[in-house]
Amino acid sequence: LFQSRDGSVWAGTANGLSRIRNGRITSFSTGLLAHRYVSAIYEDQEGLVIAIAALGLFRFEEGKLRPYLADQIGESPFIYQAYQARNGSIWLASGAGLITIKNDQAIFLTHEDGLLDNNVQSIGEDLEGNLWLASAKAGVACLKDGLVWTLSMKEGLYDDRVTRILPDHHGNLWMACPRGVFRVTKRQIDDYLGGRAGKVDSIAYGAADGMKSSECSYGAQTPGCRTRDGLLWFPTTRGVVAVDPAEVNFNFLPPPVAIEQLIVDDVALPPTENLELPPGRRRIAFHFTGLSLLVPEKVQFRYRLEGFDQGWLSAGDRRAAYYTNVPPGRYRFLVTASNNDGVWNQTGASFSLRLKPYFYQTPYFVGIVLAVLALGAGGVYRLRMFELKKRYLAVLEERNRIARDMHDTFAQNLGGVALQLDSIKMQFTDIPPLLLQKLDQTSQMIRYSLAEAYRAVRDLRARILETRELAEALPEIAEQTTAGSGVVLDIQLKGTARRLPSIAEDNLLRIFQEMMANAVKHARARKISVELAFDTTSLTLRVADDGCGFDAEKAFSLGEGHYGLLGMQERVERLGGRMSLKSQPGEGTEILVQVPMTT
Structure with a gap:
């Protein structure tokens, strides 16, 4: 139904359009209106607009229809209602959304x-x-x-x-x-x-x-x-x-609320404060009620179980709340109600309860389990370390046996050969110079091999780094090497001592052993200075003596017999470091080794 500005009442029907004016009814049901449903009617400044189902909007003028906004709205959306707001704007409720008409333009929302x-x-x-x-x-x-x-x-x-x-x-x-x-x-x-x-x-x-x-x-x-x-x-x-x-009378009185009973696994219990439930209870039902004599069926409830629910839950008009599989702990159940006009009881009713845990659910049990696991892990670790130590001692024992055999057989035999060659040179004075040169070279090579054999024995028997850091081991080795020789030692440690990878410490130990052996046996030094310096990125080892010295330019010549220097050089290069040598005959020797800390 719609009343136009001239006082006419228009009615949209399933068979066209009807007008009531001055007590007379006029029907328009021919042409496009024949057997067509007029679903909405409104009036703008130009006149009447009607909506015909499945055809769209039309302007109605003196019984004639003219399509309106057909290119914008089309025929498909069904228009339920045409509404003119108090500010004069036109709105259409349709199956395609909300449509507003402004300046003959259709805008969809x-x-x-x-x-x-x-x-x-x-x-x-x-x-x-x-x-x-x-x-x-x-x-x-x-x-x-x-x-x-x-x-x-x-x-x-x-x-x-x-x-x-x-x-x-x-x-x-x-x-x-x-x-x-x-x-x-x-x-x-x-x-x-x-x-x-x-x-x-x-x-x-x-x-x-x-x-x-x-x-x-x-x-x-x-x-x-x-x-x-x-x-x-x-x-x-x-x-x-x-x-x-x-x-309509407004009900300002909120309904009082009461918790009637608690049903736990089909057993009814009174809702007493601080109620304790035994372990293993799986189903809990809270029954409550609200009193409103005016319209009791419109009382609405909401509830929550503090410690379990995140917020209030709506129960509607249901007077029970059901919970399953609630974990052990302390909880408080709260319920409130509203009357037929939505006035809520702000206090409600509540009581607290505790669901006891099984022993295996308590913190004590968790602590015991963690302690047992920790003890077990510790026992496994200790057993593993014992096995590793046992295997390590067996390896050390085998190394010591090999070292003893090398010392008692191979090294002794080499020493005997060297003595025999020295005896030949002393007994025979008419040895040709070329042969004498070959005997000297052979004797030097045997002594070098003997030194290497003894060094190999020391390598097999070295255990000082197993219990000490490099900064502690070097002074001890220096004292052992110079013991009984009268050599004066000056040992200095600079920076904060730190551990290096084991392979680096082992190689540096062997390099230092070679340095000290050369200074004592070959250079016949009276004073040896040792300096071990740590910084953030590298370690520097310097050994200087006041011995006889030698020609540094020929130091790496095999003919000169400096095989130990070649071994030291190779070890330093394997560590990614560098080695420098300073020496002149009669002026002593200084060897400087520098390796990175991350070697």
């Missing part, structure tokens, strides 16, 4: 713009001029200052299937749905739209409030309207319901 559902079935306007859109399955939406706000059952709406929204003279919103009529107060709407509240409370009305049927019917047309006397009219499956908001 859809799901992409924030609507929960494109199927908008009716439009309402509150006292502030905000538009409210009803959807048959996705709650309601509010168009406020160009922004879309949505409201559904998740935010406290009584039902998502809203078919009509009507404001009363106080600004409260009344909504129709298949479950009846419900109301949301203006204060709650303002708090929600203002961001001060995240939910609203819906006050429902049904058969208990005088309705013959709580199911509000709806079809192609938007059901319900507000008349000039302030009454709100809603159609139901058993007639029309009229609501007078001025006569």
Whole structure:
């Protein structure tokens, strides 16, 4: 139904359009209107506009139809309602979203713009001029200052299937749905739209409030309207319901709440404070009630189990809360209720309980298990270290046996050969010079081999680095090498001593042994200076003596017999370091070795 500016009442029917003017009814049901359903009617400055199902919008002028905005709206969307807001703007509720007509331009507002559902079935306007859109399955939406706000059952709406929204003279919103009529107060709407509240409370009305049927019917047309006397009219499956908001009494009295009993694994228990439950209880049910003599069936409940639930849970009108598999611990159950007008009891009822754990669920058991695991791990570690030590000692024992055999056989035999050659040179004075030179070279090679044999024996028997760091081992080796020789030692340690990789320490130890042996046996030094310096990136070892010295340029010539220097050079290069040698006959010798700490 629509009343135009000239006072005519227009009715859209399933068979065209009818006009009531001056007590006469005129029907228009020919042409495009024949057997066509007119679903919406409105009037703009140019005249009447009607919506014909499956054909779109048309201008109606003196019984003639002219397509309107066909290139923008088309024929497909069904238009449920045409609404002219108080500011004069035209809005269409359609199956393709909300449509507004401005300067002969159709602008769509859809799901992409924030609507929960494109199927908008009716439009309402509150006292502030905000538009409210009803959807048959996705709650309601509010168009406020160009922004879309949505409201559904998740935010406290009584039902998502809203078919009509009507404001009363106080600004409260009344909504129709298949479950009846419900109301949301203006204060709650303002708090929600203002961001001060995240939910609203819906006050429902049904058969208990005088309705013959709580199911509000709806079809192609938007059901319900507000008349000039302030009454709100809603159609139901058993007639029309009229609501007078001025006569609706508000119930300010919150219902008292009581927890009646606790049922644990089918055994009823009284809800006494600090109740303790034995271990293994799997099913817990809390039974409660709220007293409201006015409309008891509309009492709503919400509850929470502190220590288990993250927040309040809505029970609706159910008077029980059920929990399964609650872990052991201390909890407090709270329940509150609201009356038929949504006034909540802010105190509610509560009591605490404790679900005892099995022994294996206690911290003591966990501590014992951790301690046993720690002891077991420690025992396994100790056993592993014992086995490793046993194997290591066996390897050392074998090395010592090999060292003894080398010393007692190979080294002794080489020493005997060297003595025999010296004896030949002493007994025979007429040895040709060339042969004498060969004998000297052979004697030097044998002595070098003998020195290498003794060094190999020392390598096999060296255990000093097993219990000491390099900075502690070098002074001890220096003292052992010079013992009984009268050599004066000057040993200096610079920087903070740190451990190197074992292969680096072992090679440096052998290099130092060679340095000290050369200074004592070959250079016949009276004083030896040793300097071991640590810095952040490298280690420097310097050994200087005041011995006889030699020609450093010929130091690495095999003919000169300096095989030990070649071995030292090779060891240093393997460590990624460098070695320098300074020596002149009669001026002593200085050897400098520098290796990186990360070797």
